[in-house]
Amino acid sequence: DTGVSQNPRHKITKRGQNVTFRCDPISEHNRLYWYRQTLGQGPEFLTYFQNEAQLEKSRLLSDRFSAERPKGSFSTLEIQRTEQGDSAMYLCASSRRDRSNYGYTFGSGTRLTVV
Amino acid sequence: TQLLEQSPQFLSIQEGENLTVYCNSSSVFSSLQWYRQEPGEGPVLLVTVVTGGEVKKLKRLTFQFGDARKDSSLHITAAQPGDTGLYLCAGAPHTGGFKTIFGAGTRLFVKA
Numbered sequence: 001d002t003g004v005s006q007n008p009r010h011k012i013t014k015r016g017q018n019v020t021f022r023c024d025p026i027s028e029h030n031r032l033y034w035y036r037q038t039l040g041q042g043p044e045f046l047t048y049f050q051n052e053a054q055l056e057k058s059r060l061l062s063d064r065f066s067a068e069r070p071k072g073s074f075s076t077l078e079i080q081r082t083e084q085g086d087s088a089m090y091l092c093a094s095s096r097r098d099r100s101n102y103g104y105t106f107g108s109g110t111r112l113t114v115v
Numbered sequence: 116t117q118l119l120e121q122s123p124q125f126l127s128i129q130e131g132e133n134l135t136v137y138c139n140s141s142s143v144f145s146s147l148q149w150y151r152q153e154p155g156e157g158p159v160l161l162v163t164v165v166t167g168g169e170v171k172k173l174k175r176l177t178f179q180f181g182d183a184r185k186d187s188s189l190h191i192t193a194a195q196p197g198d199t200g201l202y203l204c205a206g207a208p209h210t211g212g213f214k215t216i217f218g219a220g221t222r223l224f225v226k227a
Contacts, residue, residue, distance in 0.1 A: 004157075006157075033214075033215075035217075040219070041219050041220075042119075042121075042203050042205075042217030042218050042219045042220050043158065043203075043217045044217070045214045045215070045216060048214060056214060058214075091157050091158075093157070100207075100215075101145055101146045101163075101165075101207060102146065102148075102163045102165075103148040103150075103160040103163050103205075104160065104215065105160070106150075106157030106158050106159070107157050108155075108156050108157050109155075109156070109157050111155070
């Protein structure tokens, strides 16, 4: 069990550029979640997948955000035309469907800074 | 609307002191989790409480789930500098679908 892996750990981008983050969950976990965390706040839910199906999206996920999990394994989160307000820590987590009420395993996150 | 309210927001204590942090809601939760997060890292799961009134102990940490499953507390005995971090409570409210929501956290600093 290598845990949840996120890449890159840090990303600095200019306003208006597109960025893509990758998450590799624990292999036997069929649920994958994306959260965003800003300074002084707890993580905010963005979206989650069960296998390759995206089952729920938050209203926080504007049209500029898209997430995929094409083969039910790794997932990508893309932000188009980044804005300074997108600066945050983007966290990925995974769980087994039958254990989803018992907590998640989080990755170390990707820290995005939009300048 | 913040469904999970954590208090205090910030706590600075001396090594060896005891402390309690709280997580409150007006919603019922099927379970609540407590996580600890260090700067620049993701949250790490400490415990899940499921049954109303349940008490769980993890070394010097004691977690309690309220009888009505709307609140929880975390008590740390004889705090150590290694306990420093952001403590987050989280859970999936009955009315919120499958997603887990988080409180804003209690930032604990234990001075040696």
